Amino acid sequence: MSNMPAELKFTKSHEWVNDNGDGTYTVGITDHAQEALGDLVFVELPEVGAKLAAEDGCAVVESVKAASDIYAPIAGEVTAVNDALDGAPETINSDPYGDGWIFKLSAGSGAADGLLDADAYQAVVDDEG
Amino acid sequence: MLIQEQSRPGRAATAQAPQHMADLSDLPSGLRRRKRAALPEVSELQAVRHYTRLSQKNFSIDTQFYPLGSCTMKYNPRACNSLASLPGFLARHPAAPASHSQGIMACLHELQDILKIVTGMHAVSLAPAAGAQGELAGVMMIRAYHDARGDHERLEILVPDAAHGTNPASAIMAGFEVREIPTGNNGDVDIAALRDAVGPRTAGIMLTNPSTVGVFDRNIQAIAETVHEAGGLLYYDGANLNAILGKVRPGDMGFDVIHMNLHKTFSTPHGGGGPGAGPVGVSKRLEPFLPVPLVVKDGQQYRWQVEPDRPESIGRMTAFGGNMGILLRAYIYARMLGADGMRRVSEYATLNANYLMARLQEAGFTAAYPERRASHEFIITLKPEAKAFGTNAMDFAKRLLDYGFHAPTTYFPLLVPECLLIEPTESEAKEDLDGFVEAMIKTRAEAEQAPETLKQAPHSLPVRRLDDVRAARHLDVAWKADETGEDAA
Numbered sequence: 001m002s003n004m005p006a007e008l009k010f011t012k013s014h015e016w017v018n019d020n021g022d023g024t025y026t027v028g029i030t031d032h033a034q035e036a037l038g039d040l041v042f043v044e045l046p047e048v049g050a051k052l053a054a055e056d057g058c059a060v061v062e063s064v065k066a067a068s069d070i071y072a073p074i075a076g077e078v079t080a081v082n083d084a085l086d087g088a089p090e091t092i093n094s095d096p097y098g099d100g101w102i103f104k105l106s107a108g109s110g111a112a113d114g115l116l117d118a119d120a121y122q123a124v125v126d127d128e129g
Numbered sequence: 130m131l132i133q134e135q136s137r138p139g140r141a142a143t144a145q146a147p148q149h150m151a152d153l154s155d156l157p158s159g160l161r162r163r164k165r166a167a168l169p170e171v172s173e174l175q176a177v178r179h180y181t182r183l184s185q186k187n188f189s190i191d192t193q194f195y196p197l198g199s200c201t202m203k204y205n206p207r208a209c210n211s212l213a214s215l216p217g218f219l220a221r222h223p224a225a226p227a228s229h230s231q232g233i234m235a236c237l238h239e240l241q242d243i244l245k246i247v248t249g250m251h252a253v254s255l256a257p258a259a260g261a262q263g264e265l266a267g268v269m270m271i272r273a274y275h276d277a278r279g280d281h282e283r284l285e286i287l288v289p290d291a292a293h294g295t296n297p298a299s300a301i302m303a304g305f306e307v308r309e310i311p312t313g314n315n316g317d318v319d320i321a322a323l324r325d326a327v328g329p330r331t332a333g334i335m336l337t338n339p340s341t342v343g344v345f346d347r348n349i350q351a352i353a354e355t356v357h358e359a360g361g362l363l364y365y366d367g368a369n370l371n372a373i374l375g376k377v378r379p380g381d382m383g384f385d386v387i388h389m390n391l392h393k394t395f396s397t398p399h400g401g402g403g404p405g406a407g408p409v410g411v412s413k414r415l416e417p418f419l420p421v422p423l424v425v426k427d428g429q430q431y432r433w434q435v436e437p438d439r440p441e442s443i444g445r446m447t448a449f450g451g452n453m454g455i456l457l458r459a460y461i462y463a464r465m466l467g468a469d470g471m472r473r474v475s476e477y478a479t480l481n482a483n484y485l486m487a488r489l490q491e492a493g494f495t496a497a498y499p500e501r502r503a504s505h506e507f508i509i510t511l512k513p514e515a516k517a518f519g520t521n522a523m524d525f526a527k528r529l530l531d532y533g534f535h536a537p538t539t540y541f542p543l544l545v546p547e548c549l550l551i552e553p554t555e556s557e558a559k560e561d562l563d564g565f566v567e568a569m570i571k572t573r574a575e576a577e578q579a580p581e582t583l584k585q586a587p588h589s590l591p592v593r594r595l596d597d598v599r600a601a602r603h604l605d606v607a608w609k610a611d612e613t614g615e616d617a618a
Contacts (some may be wrong), residue, residue, distance in 0.1 A: 036546070041601035064597045065540045089602070 002032040004126065005097055009112045010121035011073045016097065017112045020104075024079055025112055028101045029061065029092060030072060037063040040089040045081040046103050052076060055103050059102055061092065073111055076105030132179050133608050142173035167610060186591045188535055189400070194561050196485075198506045198538035198550025199293070201371050201393035202400065203478075206462060209396070213457040223449040227432055233453065235430035238424040240460040241408075247463075247471065248367075248387050249380025250410030255456055256420040256446045259529070263388025263407025264299035264335075264366065269443045270386055270411060270418040271333045271362050272303050277418075277441065283332040283360065284432060289318050291342050291542045293368060297334040305332055312544060316344040320351055327359035337366040337383070339504030341542045342497065343482070343550070353383030355484045362386065362415075370394040371554070372505035375471035385412045395459035406455040416523045417441040422450050423429050478505040479556035481562060485553050488566045491571075497545045506552035508545050515547050518576040523545040524583035525572055531589045532568035 004010070004028065008015045014033035018026040034040065042062040052058050052072035059070040081103045085091055092100035153161060171179070187197070195202035218233060227234060241253045257263035266422035268286065275283045286300035289310045297307040308326055310317045318336070334356045339345045346352065353363055365379040371394045379387045391406040392399035399405060411419060421442045423434040433450070436442060466474065486507040490496050497508035507522040511522045526536035526549065553562055575582045585594060 039598040041598060064601055066543055 002030065002035060003097070004030065004122055006118045007117035008097065009073070009117065010124075011071070011115055012124050013071050015070060015073045017073045017115060019112050023106055023109065025074060025076065025107055026101050027070075027073060027105060028096055030121070031096050033068075034093050034096045034100070037068060038065050039063055040092050042067075043085045043089045043092065043102070045083070045085065046078045048078050050052055050078045052078065052105065053102055061089070068098040070102065072105065073115060074105065074107050076107035076111065078103055079106045080104040089126060104108045111117075131608055132171060132176070133167075133176055133325065133610075135171050135179070137170040138170060140170045140172060142171065142176060143602045149311050163439065177183060188530070188590075190556075193533055193535050193559060194565055195535040196537050196551045197535055197563065198343075198508075198552040199368060199541070200400070200538070201390070201505075201552060201554060202373075202535070203393075203396050203554035204556035205398045205458075206465065207395050207505075208465065209458040209461040212400075213454055218453070218457055219231040220583045221453075223453075227430075231431055233457070234424050234433075236457060237450070238426055238431055240456060240463065241424060241461045243460070244389060244408055244410060247378070248370075248389065249378030250387060250412045251380070251408045251413040252410055252416045252419060252423075254419040254421070254423050255406070255408045256422065257388065257407040257409060258447050258452045259405035260368065260388060260390040260392075261295045261299065261374060262446050263390075263409050264295075264364075265302055266409050266420045266443060266446055267364050267386040268299050268303040268305065268333075268335070270409070270415050270437050272361065273363065273418040273441065273443055274415055276445050277331055280360070282330055285330040286332050286364075287323070287326055287334040287356070287361075289336065289340065291340050291544055292317075292335060292337060293366060296366060299334065310334075312340075312342065316340065316342045316501055317346050317348055318352060320348050320355070323352060324355055327355055329360065331356065331361035333362035333364050333385070335364040335366060336384075337368055338379075339369045339506075341369075341550070342544065343503050343505075343507040344498055344501040345372070345504055349382050357383065364394075368393070369505065372475055372476075374475040375468060376475050380410070380412065385415055385544045386410070391455060391459035396462045397455045397458040402451050404455050406452045406459060408451075408456075420444060420446050444552050451483055460553070473556050475505070477518060478553075479503065481553040481555060481557060482507055482551070484559075485551060485562050485565065488563070489569060492566060492570050494569065497548060497601045501587075506550060507552070508542075508548050508550050510545050511547040511549065514573060514576055518580050520576040520580050520583045522549055523604075524576070525569075527550065527594060528572045528575065528586040529568055530587040532571070534565055534568055547588075 010030060014030045016028050016030050020026060040061055040063050044060040046058040050058065052075060054075045055074055056072045057069040058072050061068050061070060082101050167539050190202050190204060221230060229512060237255060244253045257266045284306055286305040287308050287310050288296045288300065289312055291312045300307050310326055311322050313319045338349055356363055362385040365384040367387050367389040370389055374394060385411045388407045391397060391408060393425060403564055417439065418441055421435045421439055425432055425434050482503045482505050486496055487502045489509055490499065494509045495513055497510050511525055515521050522539045526539045529536050540548065541550055573582065587593060
């Protein structure tokens with residue numbers, strides 16, 4: 001069973017969001033997503049400074065099985081990207097909620113409140129069978 | 130071993146090189162190489178052995194059952210090859226005038242007519258040289274149609290999430306935005322989601338029917354009405370035409386554009402990326418935009434229709450008339466089959482698929498859409514086996530190679546986890562289908578008792594399990610002389 005940390009928020013499209021408490025939010029893909037994709041071989045990161053609307057396609061992860069868009073879970077401006085993934089996309093497989101983070105957004109406080117909590121996301125995953 | 134690695138300086142096989150071609154004095158010196166090209170220098174025997182051995186490593190339709198879903202790996206009749214290789218066809222220069230090309234143009238003209246009848250479309254162009262190029266031509270015509278009407282806001286192409294990856298790629302290349310439409314649990318397009326998605330921005334929808342999940346979309350008429358009422362056009366991806374050949378026509382379903390993969394449905398050799406042929410058929414309103422050239426008959430003479438005859442054409446897809454050798458093989462195949470034969474193609478293709486699906490289900494495998502009749506292909510999911518034994522669809526696929534079967538398509542469509550997409554085609558005998566079922570049963574028994582056997586498969590092929598993750602992460606596709614310490618220059 002995939003790991004779903006209770007302190008994070010989630011989307012139906014399998015991104016996670018962490019409210020860093022300082023007006024920034026860290027985004028990555030879930031353990032379930034990395035498991036379904038398999039070994040990642042390429043990550044296309046967004047540009048720092050890009051202004052995103054919620055659900056904008058803003059990054060791409062590619063495995064030997066499939067390429068998949070990553071969507072902005074909330075609206076905001078990209079403040080940082082995880083450049084370390086460039087040479088080591090497998091970090092997303094090994095540590096999806098830690099070193100495998102993908103980018104950070106700045107947004108107002110409470111911006112992620114409307115997203116799924118761990119239980120609701122678990123239900124989404126279960127529903128996929 | 131690469132042939133470059135066998136190369137030794139000065140070793141040459143010149144017996145078949147015409148001496149007069151070695152004289153370069155009529156080439157301006159500024160255009161000549163200063164350094165010899167790094168071609169391998171081997172003896173004639175070494176070259177013969179190298180390529181003979183390579184050919185013996187082929188896993189092909191001529192040697193094995195090849196149920197690679199979505200690829201229609203059917204038998205390629207030898208007669209098509211022999212006739213297309215007649216010297217009159219082979220030796221014709223692509224720039225030969227029409228007056229010297231009446232024979233081949235008669236064949237092409239008839240092929241255009243056959244494809245029109247088979248698909249129920251108003252007109253056909255043979256120009257696109259592959260399926261993906263046919264798709265591009267198709268969506269470019271949709272674009273040209275809306276533009277010609279001054280309808281410049283229609284920039285969105287709808288694509289079901291089960292579509293072939295080429296569909297959204299073609300739409301993007303033609304300058305459209307892509308909007309994804311979900312597939313319902315029964316395998317049909319989610320018609321409510323489609324109704325929500327259509328509107329004044331809808332340029333069209335790209336559909337494969339039967340779809341990539343191996344079922345015929347029962348709502349096709351409602352889909353056609355919905356998209357047409359919104360002002361959009363319907364694009365038919367002909368990838369799965371083998372399922373309906375001679376039975377149902379895309380033109381009658383309401384489609385405005387279709388591309389056909391002649392290399393699949395009309396059985397020309399393919400695999401390894403080519404060659405292909407992707408003719409496009411259109412409804413009446415799209416005819417002006419067809420890619421050139423077309424062949425027309427004026428009285429008793431065949432003539433090329435090119436840009437001046439068709440000012441609204443989207444243009445050329447290749448410098449000449451498409452992949453002639455493939456078009457000829459497809460023409461001969463169509464003529465050998467006739468209308469009755471084409472019906473038998475789809476009947477046996479679907480019979481074989483449904484037989485195989487029923488037998489695999491009986492053996493305990495899980496069909497992805499058990500309540501639906503299969504078209505010419507079907508999906509099983511190995512998710513239960515993955516959970517129980519820790520072996521995935523790729524492990525099964527690799528182990529099947531050891532048993533002498535080309536693996537089915539794995540992990541496509543993405544909607545179904547741990548899936549195998551299986552397309553037996555009409556060519557296979559019952560005994561071959563039964564042999565495949567036996568191999569699947571044996572493989573599952575091994576998965577249960579000795580999963581490592583699967584995880585390390587294949588065991589009996591010249592190339593063992595490839596590390597495709599490493600290959601993708603550290604892409605290395607060019608041979609360099611210094612890698613072997615030899616100077617090939």
